[in-house]
Amino acid sequence: MHPARQFRIQPDMDVERKMQWFRDRCVEAGLPCTHQRQVMYRALLEAVDHPSPEMLYERVKRDIPSVSLGTVYRNIKTFLDNGLIGEVSLHHGSLRLEANNSPHHHLVCRSCRRMFDLPADQVEGVRLREGPPRGFQLERFVVEAHGLCAACAVPKARRNHSKTT
Amino acid sequence: MHPARQFRIQPDMDVERKMQWFRDRCVEAGLPCTHQRQVMYRALLEAVDHPSPEMLYERVKRDIPSVSLGTVYRNIKTFLDNGLIGEVSLHHGSLRLEANNSPHHHLVCRSCRRMFDLPADQVEGVRLREGPPRGFQLERFVVEAHGLCAACAVPKARRNHSKTT
DNA sequence: ATATGTGCAAAGATTTTGCGACCCT
DNA sequence: AGGGTCGCAAAATCTTTGCACATAT
Secondary structure (H helix, E strand, O other): OOOOOOOOOOOOOOHHHHHHHHHHHHHHHOOOOOHHHHHHHHHHHHOOOOOOHHHHHHHHHHHOOOOOHHHHHHHHHHHHHOOOOEEOOOOOOOOOEEOOOOOOEEEEEOOOOOEEEEOHHHEEOOEEOOOOOOOOEEEEEEEEEEEEOHHHHHHHHHOOOOOOO | OOOOOOOOOOOOOOHHHHHHHHHHHHHHHOOOOOHHHHHHHHHHHHOOOOOOHHHHHHHHHHHOOOOOHHHHHHHHHHHHHOOOOEEOOOOOOOOOEEOOOOOOEEEEEOOOOOEEEEOHHHEEOOEEOOOOOOOOEEEEEEEEEEEEOHHHHHHHHHOOOOOOO
16 A cells, blocks of 8 residues: 555666565565465566566566466566566557657656656756667657656645644 | 768757758758748647657647657657657667666667666766755666677778778 | 566557559659 | 548457355455
């Protein structure tokens, strides 16, 4: 119920250490550390791409042929709810459109996921420290400024008015 | 078939001028400028949010009660293919996952839509010229570096080798 | 032992498509 | 007139859920 503490994995740990981190976080969150979940998490650790649920399902099936797609979806949701894994974009699920087809950026509320336009000239200074990897032809940066929108931030602000001590 | 010339709308034009821009681009692209398409485009122009196909369908139905959802989807695709409108994110459609739950960025190929991780410390210097709008609590920037990946850039490079004249 | 997870299959949601009638140029 | 579009409905995808049995702690 409470917002999960967002313990972050260390990208430079080796796979077995990451698996241990995963089991520890499951215990902390009161989640049974099932075989299916461990296989799923390991498959995600070993993925160099950014797999879809279906792709993840195929990989898990190599170890657990009887696993069901429903279980994969359920556990993905559990993992996300507990901050154990990340999703590449907050905007999956349904196509979102805009008449403005010129480059610009967005403010995104992490709570209600509403989006607000940010004119191109409002974002400055983006650069890659070491440039793009060899072979990648960089065209432009698209920036999302994540945070809480005014409506979603209100409850937090109200804490200044209601004494909780 | 050829990559559509990406004529961009001017965000500061008024609505009727934008409608004219839309009709001109339809003619240029050889697209019949049907009543449905004009109503759809106007609905997108007037939207302050970033509507989904379903939301757009509801708005178009106010003007054309007989319109079908299939038409809305078909025309959305046509508009996108011709660069007449934008989509908020390249990653709709299916959830994409990653074990790395610590903040980082992505390289995204606009052709094959493959993604590659970009460690957080590779991206520098992002800032908002005038800061976030009042009430928005900014937490972090998420950057997508868009371009062509090595694999998709190859055909372009080859044009230097095969004489086409 | 008990609460939770799992497999299966059906339901729900989102998006695409085939077809005949109709509209834009 | 002719090619593309529209409305309709069925199909294809993607995701969630109810239930009976199995598993983790």
